[in-house]
Each structure stands twice: as structure tokens, then as C-alpha cells.
Amino acid sequence: MDEVTISRAITESFLKDFLEAMEVDVAIAGAGPSGLIAAHYLAKGGNKTAVFERQLRLGGGMPGGGMMFNRVVLQEEGKKILDDFGVRTKEYEKGYYIADALETISTLCSEAIKVGARVFNLISVEDVVIREGNRISGLVLNWSAVSWSKLHVDPLAIRSKLVIDATGHDSEVCHIVVRKMGANLRTATGGVVGERPMWAEKGEKEIVENTREVYPGLIVAGMAANTVFGSPRMGAIFGGMLLSGKRAAELAQGILDKG
Numbered sequence: 001m002d003e004v005t006i007s008r009a010i011t012e013s014f015l016k017d018f019l020e021a022m023e024v025d026v027a028i029a030g031a032g033p034s035g036l037i038a039a040h041y042l043a044k045g046g047n048k049t050a051v052f053e054r055q056l057r058l059g060g061g062m063p064g065g066g067m068m069f070n071r072v073v074l075q076e077e078g079k080k081i082l083d084d085f086g087v088r089t090k091e092y093e094k095g096y097y098i099a100d101a102l103e104t105i106s107t108l109c110s111e112a113i114k115v116g117a118r119v120f121n122l123i124s125v126e127d128v129v130i131r132e133g134n135r136i137s138g139l140v141l142n143w144s145a146v147s148w149s150k151l152h153v154d155p156l157a158i159r160s161k162l163v164i165d166a167t168g169h170d171s172e173v174c175h176i177v178v179r180k181m182g183a184n185l186r187t188a189t190g191g192v193v194g195e196r197p198m199w200a201e202k203g204e205k206e207i208v209e210n211t212r213e214v215y216p217g218l219i220v221a222g223m224a225a226n227t228v229f230g231s232p233r234m235g236a237i238f239g240g241m242l243l244s245g246k247r248a249a250e251l252a253q254g255i256l257d258k259g
């Protein structure tokens, strides 16, 4: 085995995928459960899909379960999605299912990649690209290590027909849009309304409804959707994240189909 051949194989293979990701149908910020589920359904539907994740590992808040107890709870509708992915669940009490957080997130990662979503870790979304009508038309990316080390290095950009903000509690893409283009989101205030304290039932109920195109070309999914629309957090119940990711993919598909 030759070191340089190994190095060339890695570099060529990575760059081929990165170049492919420069013009996509959907670019997703964040590889937590909602982003990965959205990526899975979109790629499975034949759409060119790329996911950019800031951290070294994928999964966002899921591997941590509840307070580092690596289990997640799901309601009936969320459990049905895990059934489709072949993830094992166990009924705890009527209407409450429990799954291993690591089995769940590793399966979601693996299935998204297997159906063709390109997933890039260690890359942060630091801005959006805009075009006519201020439509969001892509993402501005940089290595996470650049901001962590506070280096002054210019980013690169990719083009996409749609962006999904699946960055979790911080709803980073929506914050960037508001900061740079004013409070023009389709929310009650036009800005990011802000997450409310924990109320599992309400948070789970509202998350799918909050999964919307919040700005031309920008869909918000997962916990980011509740932050943007001012709904409560819900803690370690994850069904809503899965349902929201699926809804984001359906919405995106509808918009792409209309052209």
C-alpha cells in the first residue's frame, strides 16, 4: 500500500463529491435528525441533495438522548417512521415508544447517504447566497476549523434551488437572513420569534405546522422551526423532529415540482 495513492484516493474522491454538491436541488444546513430525514426523503425522490454539518460527528442532539441517557422517546407517528427505517422500538407505556439513540441516528445517517444524499461534516454554513427578489439561492461555506481558530479566510459558495435550515435550537440560517436582510420572515414578527420553555405536547404538536417556507427559497425544519415561530421546546421526544424532516422534504418536493 502506497501512502501517496491513499492520499490521492481520498482527495480525488472527496473533491468529486464536493464539486457535485456545488449545484444541487436542495442544500441542508445541519445533520441532526430533522436534516438527515429531510435529506433521505429528498435524495430518495431523485433530488440532488447536500447536507453541511459543522461538527465532526453527525446527529446533532440525538446521540445525547435525554441528559446523556442515550435513549429517545417517540409517539405513535414518530415510531412509524422508525419502522420504515428498520429501527427497533419498544412500547414503554401506551403511546410512548423508546428507541436506542445511537441505533436511531446511525441508521438515519447511513440511510441518507446510501440513497444518495451527500453529507459533509466539519463544514459550517456562514451565510446565504441571494438572487433576484432576494430569493435564497445557495449557501456560503467554510471549514468549521476556520471559525474555531478565528482565522480570516474567505468562504466558498454553492448554488441550490432550495435551502433547508435544520440547525436546531439556534436556527442559524434564519438568523443570518434576518440580520442581513431585515425582518422579512413569514412569522408573526417578521423575525425569529424565539423558542419558548419546555412543553412537550405543544412543542411536538406545533413543529410540523411550523415546518414551512419561511422566506423565498428557505424552508425551516426541526427545532429551528419551533424557534423561528415561537413554539416550545419538547425535550428528548424525537418524533416531531422526524415528522418535521419528512414534512420539509414534502414541501421542498412540491416547490421543486412547480419549478
Ligand code: 48F
Pocket (backbone or CB within 6 Å): 029, 030, 031, 032, 033, 034, 035, 052, 053, 054, 055, 058, 059, 060, 061, 062, 123, 124, 125, 126, 166, 167, 168, 169, 170, 172, 173, 221, 222, 223, 224, 233, 234, 235, 236, 237, 238, 241
Ligand atoms: O440540534 P439538532 O439535532 O437539530 P434538529 O434536527 O433536532 C433537535 C434535537 O436534536 C433536540 C431537540 C429534540 O427535542 O430539541 O435538540 O432540529 O441538529 C442541528 C445540527 O446543525 C448543526 C449542529 O452542529 C447540529 O449537528 N449546525 C448548527 N449550525 C450550523 C450547523 C451551521 N451554521 N452550519 C452547519 N451546521
